[in-house]
Amino acid sequence: MPDHKDEIEKLSTAMKEAKSKRAYERYQATYLHLQGYAKEEIATIIGRSKKTVYNYIHAYTQRGLNGLEMKYSPGAPRRLSPEQEKELALIIEHQLPVDVGFEAKYNWTLAIITELIQQKWGPTYTLRGTSDILHRLGLSYTKPTYTLANADEEKQKEFVEITFPEVKKLVDGKIAHVLFQDESMIRDYQAIQKTWFVKGKQRIIPTFGKHQGLKLIGTLNYETGEVFCIEEERYDAETFLRFLELVLEHYPTGKVVMILDNARIHHAKLIQPFLKEHEDRLELVFLPPYSPQLNLIEGLWKWLKSDVIYNVFYSSVQEIRKNVQAFIQRINQKPEQTIDRLCVQL
Structure with a gap:
């Protein structure tokens, strides 16, 4: 090779x-x-x-x-100028159809965008032609996602550009392990997602109509890609303290920096004596409030749910537990894939 x-x-x-x-x-x-x-x-x-x-x-x-680079774009000469294309992208990104004259229309579709181009600049495109323009401009047809309105963009930028780079500089020196930590409830009814099946038919997923699942708490090692994950019955300060003890047992040497969100149990008074006692071995670095996208282990939970939960019928919690454990074991056998998938983005 x-x-x-x-x-x-x-x-x-x-x-x-x-x-x-x-x-x-x-x-x-x-x-x-x-x-x-x-x-x-x-x-x-x-x-x-x-x-x-x-x-x-x-x-x-x-x-x-x-x-x-985005500048390479083969095909027929463009009928919209670069300035017009830029304006189109800005309209789609920052406005809704109703804002630019399409009454009672709140979602961008190819048909609406095609009509907008014709009305505003003159050229007439097929839906496929409009789609090609949008892809060239770096746009895609995606499902919106929720964001936390209270997020502080300046603090998020500070974490990405200053705080985390400073942590990485100390790896292999003062810091031996950088861990992203989080909790996740893995339910058996997470969602149904698209899958290949016979055309004109839908795969049928049985259900009991009950809600059951596992409460997981884990870490993702930024340097090695290793996932350390356990199951607990509840999320409280005692549970988190016990988990911190297990993390130090799992990593018996070297200083551990744990990056985590601002959940109440992560700031609990109960854990403070333990942190003081082990300050030479364990340091907590908190993410900016309302910033789940900066916690790399969030990607692990999504990966787990996609592989193990979606479109699957579970008749018992034991079945869920077995498959979750198998998933963790499988990805830990090839940690380089976890690094490539989750860690290189930060």
């Missing part, structure tokens, strides 16, 4: 410096390809089709990193 060490390092740097999610995605796909991942695996990880992954890799093969 060819040695791509230099290329991999350059791609890793490009991923960290990427200014958009789409640019990051292109670098990540190529990075994983050079690491030996199959195109099918890469497509699953980044949530794109195998053809899209092939196009990214082909562009890199032909022009290197430059081939992955």
